[in-house]
């Protein structure tokens with residue numbers, strides 16, 4: 207809707223009204239067409255101002271309309287009519303002017319923005335391009351380089367005075383576009399919208415306006431119907447949906463009140479503890495950072511201060527150094543509101559810390575663990591108030607990575623979950639509430655994915671082949687490069703704890719069966735040789751020196767694999783990209799369905815956001831569960847069955863009952879899965 211009024215006798219004022227962000231729904235577009243017509247035909251009106259209600263100009267096209275049969279006036283002719291008006295039209299911008307909202311402002315003759323306004327063209331993040339003239343008008347207004355930057359990244363900028371703009375004068379357009387195209391292709395990792403954005407702006411720079419508009423329309427038509435646009439728009443809503451969490455016992459986000467947290471403590475200042483301390487201090491909380499080993503405490507203090515200073519320089523603010531006090535005595539946490547334990551991943555050690563916290567902290571203090579896989583409920587049982595215990599599983603580096611898994615045990619109170627979720631939000635994280643099980647959601651699904659990658663090596667693949675297939679799919683790093691980065695010893699320790707990794711395995715089939723199922727000791731064998739990845743300069747790849755990040759193919763590894771296959775009587779066969787993707791991704795997705803079946807995640811959106819924000823799943827593919835729905839559940843089931851028949855000793859490849867059930871009920875769209883899951887649970 208759009209409200210019309212006349213102010214100061216001669217100014218027609220059009221106010222966009224569509225809470226919460228004044229999105230350009232059919233009704234709003236109709237309102238604009240009607241009120242502009244009214245203002246232009248009123249002889250008393252000499253000029254027109256367009257603004258938005260409630261401190262926001264316009265959040266752009268109504269994304270909810272994208273998947274529907276769109277009705278109402280089209281944006282392009284509507285904006286054309288405003289530009290063609292014979293009275294001056296001014297966009298008065300307060301708050302955000304994004305996407306179609308900014309394109310509307312670009313069609314106006316003047317734009318005036320509040321100093322705190324945010325302007326941007328985020329269409330690319332939704333798999334689209336600014337096709338209401340944005341790719342054509344913006345380069346004409348601010349020059350090609352600045353327009354390319356805004357359009358291909360989708361990042362908003364603050365309103366600025368024109369005198370602060372650099373004068374855009376590209377000397378060699380071809381070189382400029384080639385350079386930008388190469389950069390965009392690299393960072394897009396297979397996403398098509400950023401590439402189309404560059405093509406559209408190139409049309410603006412090289413063709414007359416009408417031809418440029420034609421090109422913009424043509425490119426948009428391709429994007430609009432692409433699976434990538436659907437995936438990115440799904441992510442937009444899923445990211446917001448996960449904040450509306452629920453627990454199997456019926457507790458929900460809207461009926462559970464969080465308690466404010468002003469003062470927090472972090473126990474253990476290794477890599478994770480340092481990142482968490484930085485993230486908390488940057489949020490404005492007072493933090494007590496505890497590390498019992500004096501040398502480690504000194505090192506941590508220096509590292510945390512450096513991280514805070516670098517972050518503050520980037521953001522142009524003062525570093526929050528004074529927010530943190532350091533102590534080697536755990537007694538210092540006595541009066542905090544919430545503690546995050548981040549000591550070494552060892553149940554015995556963590557249990558001891560929780561027993562200490564239970565006797566030191568004042569009643570009501572929330573006790574959180576940053577464990578990435580251990581039993582949160584077992585830790586809760588070490589305290590007098592298990593209802594105050596939840597997992598807060600951050601991802602490294604904790605002050606950078608956006609994901610936070612909030613893990614509730616069977617005894618965690620809704621208030622503890624609400625408090626951790628709210629704290630995560632304050633820290634700028636995408637927080638997802640999940641149930642307690644080994645590995646929670648993210649790491650539990652990673653297990654079958656990595657297992658398949660190991661098996662593929664046994665059967666004839668190389669780390670390079672597997673990684674290339676996954677990186678071409680859109681992951682920033684394949685499984686082996688990722689394993690080298692995070693350290694092979696991490697998984698080795700877990701496998702030893704699980705009684706799987708045993709030194710000096712004999713040759714032949716029995717060596718590759720553990721606990722009744724197929725097992726690959728390849729990772730353990732590398733660890734036994736001290737090959738822990740980047741930190742030791744050798745892992746699945748080789749590096750110039752320990753700590754180096756440039757992975758190079760390692761001839762030693764290839765002959766090691768050949769020797770291993772010979773020792774175990776395995777014959778290498780040709781493995782192609784499709785088999786790598788099928789086996790790694792479908793095994794991971796199958797576990798995702800099991801997680802839904804077990805009620806560990808409330809819905810597919812939770813799993814997808816965990817993978818997009820924590821595990822590098824390409825956003826333009828929407829997350830593993832969305833991807834499965836796009837591929838077709840029938841096809842996922844058929845492929846899993848096929849591979850399970852070929853590898854009956856790999857339980858992760860056995861299609862789970864929820865997948866069977868979904869296929870049997872006609873493969874409903876992803877937003878209907880919850881109904882099927884509810885029915886399944888009610889029958890159990």
Ligand SMILES: CC/C=C\CC(=O)SCCNC(=O)CCNC(=O)[C@H](O)C(C)(C)COP(=O)(O)OP(=O)(O)OC[C@H]1O[C@@H](n2cnc3c(N)ncnc32)[C@H](O)[C@@H]1OP(=O)(O)O
Pocket residue numbers: 226227229264265266267268269270281302304305306307328329332334336337338443446447
């Ligand atoms: C021919 C094609 C022409 C144009 C193409 C486009 O314009 S595409 C749309 C481009 N616009 C965007 O991508 C903006 C998306 N929105 C935002 O970035 C933020 O919502 C915004 C506007 C900065 C406000 O942020 P804030 O944190 O204040 O609110 P929040 O994100 O939680 O949003 C509140 C609710 O509004 C819903 N919503 C926001 N934008 C849109 C939109 N464009 N269309 C539909 N709905 C939108 C959002 O989902 C939230 O809903 P809720 O039910 O409360 O979760």
